[in-house]
Structures are given as structure tokens and as C-alpha cells.
Amino acid sequence: MKDDVESREDRTAGLKGLGCARRRVEDLRFTQGKGNYVDDIKLPGMLHGDFVRSPYAHARIKSIDASAALALDGVVAVLTAEDLAPLGLHWMPTLAGDKQMVLADGKVLFQGQEVAFVVARDRYVAADAVELVEVEYEDLPVITDPFESLKSDVVLREDLEPGADGAHGPRKHHNHIFTWEVGDKETTEQVLEEAEVVAEEMVYYHRTHPCPLETCGAVASMDKVNGKLTIYGTFQAPHAVRTVVSLLSGIEEHNIRVISPDIGGGFGNKVGVYPGYVCSVVASIVTGKPVKWVEDRMENLMSTAFARDYWMQGKIAATREGKITGLWCHTTADHGGFDACADPTKFPAGFMNICTGSYDIPVAYLAVDGVYTNKAPGGVSYRCSFRVTEAIYFIERMIEVLAIKLNVDAAELRRINFIRKDQFPYQSALGWEYDSGDYHTAWDKALAAVDYKGLREEQAQRVEDFKAGKTRKLMGVGLTFFTEIVGAGPVKNCDILGLGMFDSCEIRIHPTGSAIARLGTISQGQGHATTFAQILASEIGLPADSITIEEGDTDTAPYGLGTYGSRSTPVAGAATAMAGRKIRAKAQMIAAYLLEVHDDDVEFDIDRFVVKGAPERFKTMKEIAFAAYNQAIPGIEPGLEAVSYYDPPNMTYPFGAYVCVMDIDVDTGVPEIRRFYALDDCGTRINPMIIEGQVHGGLTEALAVALGQEIAYDDLGNVKTGTLMDFFLPTAWETPNYETDHTVTPSPHHPIGAKGVGESPHVGGVPCFSNAVNDAFRAFGLTHTQMPHDHWRIWKTANRLGLHG
Amino acid sequence: MPDKMHVKLTVNGEAQEFLAEPRELLIYALRERLNLTGPHVGCDTSHCGACTVIVDGKTVKSCTLFVAQANGAEITTIEGLGSPDDLSPLQRAFREHHGLQCGFCTPGMITRATKLLEENPTPTEEEVRFGMAGNLCRCTGYQNIVKSILAAAAEINAAKEAAE
Ligand code: FES
Ligand code: FES
Numbered sequence: 001m002k003d004d005v006e007s008r009e010d011r012t013a014g015l016k017g018l019g020c021a022r023r024r025v026e027d028l029r030f031t032q033g034k035g036n037y038v039d040d041i042k043l044p045g046m047l048h049g050d051f052v053r054s055p056y057a058h059a060r061i062k063s064i065d066a067s068a069a070l071a072l073d074g075v076v077a078v079l080t081a082e083d084l085a086p087l088g089l090h091w092m093p094t095l096a097g098d099k100q101m102v103l104a105d106g107k108v109l110f111q112g113q114e115v116a117f118v119v120a121r122d123r124y125v126a127a128d129a130v131e132l133v134e135v136e137y138e139d140l141p142v143i144t145d146p147f148e149s150l151k152s153d154v155v156l157r158e159d160l161e162p163g164a165d166g167a168h169g170p171r172k173h174h175n176h177i178f179t180w181e182v183g184d185k186e187t188t189e190q191v192l193e194e195a196e197v198v199a200e201e202m203v204y205y206h207r208t209h210p211c212p213l214e215t216c217g218a219v220a221s222m223d224k225v226n227g228k229l230t231i232y233g234t235f236q237a238p239h240a241v242r243t244v245v246s247l248l249s250g251i252e253e254h255n256i257r258v259i260s261p262d263i264g265g266g267f268g269n270k271v272g273v274y275p276g277y278v279c280s281v282v283a284s285i286v287t288g289k290p291v292k293w294v295e296d297r298m299e300n301l302m303s304t305a306f307a308r309d310y311w312m313q314g315k316i317a318a319t320r321e322g323k324i325t326g327l328w329c330h331t332t333a334d335h336g337g338f339d340a341c342a343d344p345t346k347f348p349a350g351f352m353n354i355c356t357g358s359y360d361i362p363v364a365y366l367a368v369d370g371v372y373t374n375k376a377p378g379g380v381s382y383r384c385s386f387r388v389t390e391a392i393y394f395i396e397r398m399i400e401v402l403a404i405k406l407n408v409d410a411a412e413l414r415r416i417n418f419i420r421k422d423q424f425p426y427q428s429a430l431g432w433e434y435d436s437g438d439y440h441t442a443w444d445k446a447l448a449a450v451d452y453k454g455l456r457e458e459q460a461q462r463v464e465d466f467k468a469g470k471t472r473k474l475m476g477v478g479l480t481f482f483t484e485i486v487g488a489g490p491v492k493n494c495d496i497l498g499l500g501m502f503d504s505c506e507i508r509i510h511p512t513g514s515a516i517a518r519l520g521t522i523s524q525g526q527g528h529a530t531t532f533a534q535i536l537a538s539e540i541g542l543p544a545d546s547i548t549i550e551e552g553d554t555d556t557a558p559y560g561l562g563t564y565g566s567r568s569t570p571v572a573g574a575a576t577a578m579a580g581r582k583i584r585a586k587a588q589m590i591a592a593y594l595l596e597v598h599d600d601d602v603e604f605d606i607d608r609f610v611v612k613g614a615p616e617r618f619k620t621m622k623e624i625a626f627a628a629y630n631q632a633i634p635g636i637e638p639g640l641e642a643v644s645y646y647d648p649p650n651m652t653y654p655f656g657a658y659v660c661v662m663d664i665d666v667d668t669g670v671p672e673i674r675r676f677y678a679l680d681d682c683g684t685r686i687n688p689m690i691i692e693g694q695v696h697g698g699l700t701e702a703l704a705v706a707l708g709q710e711i712a713y714d715d716l717g718n719v720k721t722g723t724l725m726d727f728f729l730p731t732a733w734e735t736p737n738y739e740t741d742h743t744v745t746p747s748p749h750h751p752i753g754a755k756g757v758g759e760s761p762h763v764g765g766v767p768c769f770s771n772a773v774n775d776a777f778r779a780f781g782l783t784h785t786q787m788p789h790d791h792w793r794i795w796k797t798a799n800r801l802g803l804h805g
Numbered sequence: 806m807p808d809k810m811h812v813k814l815t816v817n818g819e820a821q822e823f824l825a826e827p828r829e830l831l832i833y834a835l836r837e838r839l840n841l842t843g844p845h846v847g848c849d850t851s852h853c854g855a856c857t858v859i860v861d862g863k864t865v866k867s868c869t870l871f872v873a874q875a876n877g878a879e880i881t882t883i884e885g886l887g888s889p890d891d892l893s894p895l896q897r898a899f900r901e902h903h904g905l906q907c908g909f910c911t912p913g914m915i916t917r918a919t920k921l922l923e924e925n926p927t928p929t930e931e932e933v934r935f936g937m938a939g940n941l942c943r944c945t946g947y948q949n950i951v952k953s954i955l956a957a958a959a960e961i962n963a964a965k966e967a968a969e
Contacts, residue, residue: 027900030908031892031915033843033883040842122837124828213847213855213909213943264845264909265943297848525907525944693903696946724852724941731938732947 057717097167109337214264237562350386478772487570520560539580702765817885
């Protein structure tokens with residue numbers, strides 16, 4: 001047998017399993033333009049839907065006249081809230097326990113809100129008809145500031161019963177949504193009072209948007225003959241969508257098939273359920289034809305899923321030597337017109353309580369107040385796990401502010417406060433159990449790699465040169481050490497709409513030794529078809545190239561909660577390994593039978609089972625697969641299949657150390673990123689090529705957010721950044737090259753020790769870029785300046801500090 | 806509605822002829838009439854480049870051109886740049902160097918890069934970054950896209966040299 005002569009190294013390499021920089025299987029179709037995205041779907045007789053949207057941020061609707069639109073040739077229907085009301089679909093529940101209008105019911109609460117849904121022969125006719133729908137508005141006072149909102153007499157949500165509790169307890173004011181408190185308030189306040197040093201700051205993480213290159217969309221097709229509804233859509237959680245659609249529409253779940261085809265990037269934008277999805281389903285039911293709805297970019301930026309908008313007031317207490325003794329944070333969270341945050345039910349502010357970061361802080365207190373304003377709903381995790389980005393931005397700015405107050409080096413301040421390796425598993429003051437970490441090693445490696453001491457010397461020299469009039473450029477050194485919390489999550493405390501946040505994998509081994517595995521997640525560019533096959537290859541000893549991975553079709557895939565919050569590898573990846581182990585367990589019995597020994601006398605070895613102590617006697621997994629289908633083995637069912645539903649015992653806690661070196665021209669406000677070093681520890685590394693790609697991408701999205709990207713409103717609630725002209729997406733020209741590095745601290749509770757990486761670079765990148773900008777001005781008296789640091793704001797900072805002479 | 810216009814195009818070497826409203830954009834003619842769904846729509850304001858195709862030898866954002874304006878033109882889309890059995894060097898390089906993730910920008914990227922390398926067969930990294938600045942990618946951070954394009958350039962040049 002040829003197998004015999006192959007070395008163990010060759011056999012391992014042949015599997016392309018864990019650790020292999022395997023090239024992606026997805027790329028063949030994508031590079032040839034043969035992806036299949038939602039807007040590529042074309043069904044016979046398909047109609048197009050388009051929205052009439054409100055130009056006002058707050059207004060009462062006096063009347064809607066669709067007669068001219070309906071008279072236009074090619075227009076099939078115009079739906080308003082009145083048409084949806086008999087079906088109970090004019091409002092829908094949000095993931096945050098609130099409800100949201102599908103189509104404006106009497107009033108509108110943000111600019112771009114959906115008012116009517118036009119269904120027509122093609123996209124051009126639909127757009128014409130949108131123009132012909134006459135809506136009479138009476139404008140109402142607009143509130144765009146959450147602090148104002150809590151003082152205002154203006155009632156934004158007239159549908160909510162005054163004084164009644166919200167989904168997360170008592171509401172303090174008619175524009176208040178919830179208060180969420182974690183930690184020990186009394187002790188924290190006492191520590192602050194008695195502290196040797198207290199640093200305070202208001203840290204604002206501005207409103208922005210995930211803005212994947214593909215916008216959101218759906219094609220709904222109601223087959224009235226068979227009673228089956230099929231929905232193709234940009235869904236990061238297709239199974240949850242099926243359940244929600246069933247609950248809302250009354251159509252039984254087995255009659256609904258939800259398909260997420262290829263998705264052109266998600267970054268959290270495609271987690272929520274949007275009025276467009278609901279309206280295309282209703283329109284298909286009403287017309288009996290397939291209906292497509294795809295938003296354009298302006299609709300995307302104005303209406304589906306903003307992110308952040310957190311005002312974080314912080315106080316950090318420390319000894320004179322810099323040992324942190326307590327942390328206090330009060331956050332005012334602007335949720336817009338409806339509370340449509342995508343967070344696990346019990347966490348109305350997501351995992352904001354990871355805001356003690358990587359530091360051993362003995363006592364802490366966090367309170368978050370959610371507030372309604374006349375802005376778009378959303379509050380999704382833009383490339384992060386449920387508000388972790390906000391939390392880490394907060395603590396990493398507070399550390400810098402404390403360093404300034406203490407007049408110490410910010411790298412050293414971090415080091416003396418890190419949670420030590422021997423403290424893991426570590427119980428944080430705000431309730432998490434960090435599974436593993438080795439922060440000091442990572443930090444030392446990062447600082448050595450960039451010659452941190454040298455950088456500080458260069459920076460000091462630059463300050464001298466600037467003061468001497470020899471240069472107009474300042475130098476900033478941005479530091480960040482972050483700990484993420486990903487892989488939501490344990491069913492005992494994580495659910496979405498009551499659905500536990502487990503995930504799943506189902507494997508079928510074919511007789512010839514190839515396989516198909518289906519998962520409850522859905523890739524949006526992360527390369528699941530490539531990496532999950534690698535996990536499985538190492539578990540079951542069949543080559544990754546012989547394993548097909550399929551996701552996103554609820555008729556075929558096992559139930560799962562989808563892909564966001566870096567949960568695919570921690571949860572579905574674990575399910576994959578566990579299902580693989582079930583396959584292996586059965587394979588072991590088959591091998592023992594074939595080799596005529598006891599089950600315990602064979603052991604798994606890369607791609608085969610060998611008789612213990614006699615490695616020349618073996619059966620390869622390929623042979624075992626065939627035997628599973630052609631031998632009658634006493635006591636063993638034919639076939640080789642397994643399914644696993646994995647409920648993680650804990651979250652995973654990836655971490656990383658980032659350093660950014662930046663030059664800033666004080667006269668133009670233009671920052672130039674000279675160097676960016678990113679060390680990530682995501683535990684076991686499945687595919688280093690893909691990890692590196694994720695880091696590049698996440699850092700670039702971080703650069704965008706820190707240096708200019710924002711959803712800005714004027715006082716009337718007009719969106720000022722509704723196109724890619726104003727909404728900053730960096731091009732290849734503005735984007736630097738990144739240096740990537742890693743340490744490996746496997747998760748002790750994950751079957752293969754993996755922790756997830758997709759969001760780390762965004763979580764760590766934003767504070768790192770922002771810290772670099774702030775740091776450049778430290779020598780000139782700056783403590784903190786708010787993001788986004790676009791050229792104009794940086795120039796203003798320089799001006800305010802008197803650097804323009 | 807104004808009269809429809811008679812449009813003739815050659816797309817990926819095939820003659821096409823149809824009546825179209827004057828306002829019909831080239832991108833929708835390609836995607837919805839001719840079922841060439843490789844080029845995508847990412848913005849429809851000429852910013853993202855997902856819709857990039859080659860019209861008479863120039864890369865054009867097809868969301869910004871009426872199909873009637875392209876009357877008589879030779880058009881190449883991503884579907885015309887290589888075949889499953891014969892991928893173009895850029896198509897191979899993007900895969901080899903992980904120059905894509907979700908793939909939504911990729912057809913536009915490869916189409917633009919094809920032209921870029923025709924115009925400048927030996928670009929520097931800076932020239933690649935500048936020449937690709939009309940194409941946005943939200944996933945990759947560009948580093949591996951640049952790497953892919955430089956690798957493809959090297960491969961094309963090596964093949965040319967070998968042929969000479
Ligand atoms: S769709 Fe044409 S440039 Fe964005
Ligand atoms: S690969 Fe997703 S936008 Fe470029």
C-alpha cells in the first residue's frame with residue numbers, strides 16, 4: 001500500500017488540517033465573478049420592491065395617497081401600515097425586546113424611516129412609483145442629543161405606555177429605555193473618594209456604520225400551491241430569521257426555507273431583521289410572485305443598523321505608583337427611535353461589562369442608560385462582540401488619561417496592572433471569568449518588536465525639533481492592549497429572542513472517504529468552507545480537500561444562531577470538532593472489527609486507526625468509511641454520520657498587543673501611519689493565512705472609524721453622511737501595510753483551543769489609532785480628544801493647543 | 806416615457822442587440838438583461854468600483870454610464886477575463902495571495918487590475934495603491950490585494966520574457 005511509505009509528516013500535510021495556510025475553496029467562484037449574492041438571484045416573474053422613506057426625522061403622518069403610483073403602468077401594489085395592520089405586521093419585535101414599525105404607523109421617528117413599500121415590474125418602475133406616492137407630514141420637534149432627550153417634554157414613543165416598565169426594567173423618563181447596572185456601586189464610589197489619584201474623562205464613541213460592500217436585501221417567494229415560503233437574504237443568522245418569520249407570519253416553520261447565499265460582507269449589519277425583509281415577504285404573499293428588495297447605499301447608511309453612539313463617563317482610581325484600585329463608568333447610549341440593538345437578551349448593553357479590560361481591577365461599577373432619539377435604530381456589533389469595541393475603547397483611553405495624570409509611561413502603567421498569567425481563570429470585578437491569557441509575554445514581545453524605548457526617544461527629539469521650528473510634524477505612539485470576549489455563548493446566560501446561543505455541525509462521510517459537513521453558521525467572507533474543513537480534517541483524518549462545507553440553507557443545515565460576535569470558531573468550530581470526534585468513535589469500532597481486535601486496542605493516528613504497538617496493522621479512515629457502508633458489522637449500524645450541538649461552557653477571551661506609530665502634520669491635520677504592529681493571541685491557529693487577512697481587514701475598518709468614519713446628523717436630524725462621498729471608507733492609498741505577529745495561549749475549554757479572531761483587530765485597532773493621535777499632542781497639554789480624528793478635527797486640536805503660532 | 810433606444814454591444818466577444826430605455830444604466834443591462842452578475846453594485850455613486858468593467862479599452866464604473874452611451878462598444882466583464890480551465894494570472898494570484906474575502910469587490914478589483922497592468926506592466930507598490938484607489942474593499946485591508954497584483958505582474962512579465 002502506497003500509504004505505508006509516506007512519512008507521518010507527509011500524511012499530516014496531506015490532510016491540510018489545523019495550522020495549514022490552505023488556499024480558500026471559495027475563491028475559484030469569486031475570482032471568476034460566479035459568486036451568488038442576493039441581488040444575483042432572479043426568479044421567474046420576480047417583482048421589485050422599493051421604499052417611500054421619510055425626509056423628516058420626527059413628524060406625524062397626516063395622509064398617504066398612493067393613487068398616482070398605483071395608476072402607473074407596471075406598479076402592482078403599494079403597501080402601507082394600514083395594509084399590514086390586519087396581519088399584525090405593521091410593527092415587529094426587535095432583538096432588544098422593543099418593537100419597531102415596519103411601515104410608519106401614524107408618525108416617523110428618524111430620517112429615512114420606511115413609510116410605504118412599492119411593488120413593481122422592475123426596479124426603474126418601482127423607483128418612479130416611489131416618487132408618485134404623496135405623503136403629507138406635520139413636522140414635530142427633533143431630538144438628536146440623548147442628554148437633551150432625557151430632559152425633553154417631547155414624547156418620542158407615543159406607543160409606549162407612560163410609566164410602564166420596558167423590556168429591561170423601569171424607565172425613568174418617557175424617552176428613557178433602560179438602566180443596566182453591573183458591579184459594586186457603593187464600594188467603587190468609596191474607593192474613588194479615598195483614592196490617591198483619580199482620573200476622569202468623558203469618552204465618546206461616535207455613531208458609525210458597518211457598511212459592508214454589499215448592502216442588505218432579500219428575495220421572498222411564496223409558493224401558494226405548496227404553501228412554502230422561500231426567502232433568500234443577507235442574513236448573518238438564517239435559522240433565527242426562519243423562526244422569527246414563522247412567529248410573525250403564522251406560517252409553520254417547516255414551510256419556511258431561509259437561504260443565505262454568498263454574503264458580501266456583514267460586520268454586524270446583517271444580523272438584524274429589517275422592514276425590507278418583512279415587506280418583501282408580505283408583498284410576495286399578497287402578489288403571489290417572488291419579490292426582491294435590495295437597499296441602495298444611502299438607504300443602507302440611513303436606516304439599517306448603525307453602530308456605537310456611546311457616551312462613556314469614566315473615573316479611574318489609582319495609587320500614586322499607578323496601581324489601579326477602582327473603575328467607574330456611566331454610559332449614555334443613544335439607541336435612536338427604536339431599541340433594535342442586537343445583543344443577547346440578558347445584556348441590553350452587550351458585553352460592555354468587559355470594560356475592566358486586561359487589568360486586575362479589584363472593584364468596578366458600570367451603569368448604562370439607553371435613550372430614544374430621532375435617529376435610526378440599530379446598535380449592532382460592528383465587527384465586534386456586543387459592545388466590546390466600546391468597552392475596550394473606553395478602558396484603553398482611560399489608561400492613557402490616567403498615565404497623563406500620573407505623569408508616567410503608558411506602557412509601564414499597563415504592565416503593572418495586567419492580570420497575571422497565574423491569576424487565570426480570572427474573575428473580573430464586573431462578572432466575567434477570563435478563561436486564559438498571558439499578557440505580560442505578549443506585551444514584552446510587542447514592545448521589543450517595535451523598539452518601544454527607541455520610539456519614545458525619537459518622539460522626545462521630535463518634540464524638541466518642533467519647538468525649535470525644525471519640523472511641523474508631530475509623532476504619536478499609539479498603544480493598546482485588549483482582551484475580547486467572544487463566542488456567545490453559554491445557553492445558561494446567552495439567548496437571542498429566547499433561542500439559546502449554541503451552534504451545530506452535522507457530518508456525513510461518503511463511502512469513498514469524502515464528506516460533507518453542514519453548520520448553523522454562515523460565512524460572509526471569513527472562509528468557513530476552507531477553515532471548518534481543516535478542523536474536521538485533523539479530527540477525522542480525511543483530507544480537507546475531500547470535505548465540502550455547507551451553510552446557510554435552513555432546509556439542510558442543522559439549527560444554529562449564525563455568524564457574528566466572532567462566534568463561529570468558538571461555537572460552531574467546537575461543534576465541528578465534537579461531531580468529528582463522534583465520527584472517530586464509531587470509526588474506531590469499525591476499525592477494531594476489521595482488524596479483529598478489541599476497540600481499546602486500536603488508536604487514532606493522523607489518518608487511520610492502528611493496532612496499539614503494531615503500527616503496521618492499520619485501517620485508513622478511507623477504508624473505514626467504505627466498510628461503514630459495505631460490511632454488516634455486528635452491533636453497529638451502517639453508515640457514518642454524526643451531529644453535534646455545542647453549548648459552550650464559557651466565552652473565549654482572545655487578546656492582543658498593538659502599537660501604531662503616526663506622524664501628524666499640524667498645519668493640515670493629516671495623519672500618516674508610519675508603522676502598525678499587531679500581535680494577536682487567538683489561541684490555536686486554524687489557518688494562519690486567513691487569520692492574517694482578518695487582521696488586515698479589521699485594522700483597516702478600525703482605521704476608518706478612528707480617523708473619520710461617522711454617521712453624523714444635523715440638528716434637524718438630517719443624515720449628513722449618507723453616501724460614500726461623505727462616509728469615509730479608506731482606499732488602498734490611505735491604508736498602510738500592517739505587521740502581524742502572534743502568541744498562542746489555547747482556550748482551556750474549547751475542544752481545539754481556538755478563540756476566534758475576526759473582530760480582535762477592530763476592537764484593538766480603534767483605540768490604538770486614536771491613542772496615537774492623542775499621544776502626538778500629549779507633550780503639548782492634550783489629555784483627550786474625541787473621535788473621529790479626521791483632518792479637520794486634528795487641525796482644530798492643534799489650533800486649540802496653540803500650535804499654529 | 807421617451808422612446809426606447811436601439812443598442813448594440815459586443816460583450817465578452819458576443820454580439821448583443823436590444824431596445825433599452827435611455828435611462829437604463831450599463832450595470833443593470835449587464836446584470837439583469839445579459840445575466841452577467843460578476844460586476845456588482847456597491848454604491849451607485851461611482852465610489853466603490855464594484856461595478857467596474859472594461860469599455861473600449863478603458864476601465865469604467867458601469868453604474869455611471871447609460872447603456873445607450875456604450876452603444877457600439879466592446880465590453881469585457883470579469884466573466885470574459887478567464888475561464889474555469891484557464892484562469893487569468895490575476896485570478897490565480899488573488900487566490901494564491903488571499904486577495905479576497907467576501908468576494909464582492911473582487912470582480913471589479915480584478916477587472917481594474919487587468920487594465921492597470923496593461924497600462925503599467927511593472928508598477929511599484931505605490932503605483933498599484935494609487936491605480937487601485939477607485940476600488941473599495943471592506944474586507945481585506947488591501948495589503949493582500951496589492952500583493953496579488955504585484956505577484957501577477959511578476960508572473961506575466963516572466964512569461965513574456967520566457968516567450969521572447
Ligand atoms: S456601484 Fe459603481 S462605483 Fe459603486
Ligand atoms: S473582499 Fe469583501 S469587499 Fe473586498
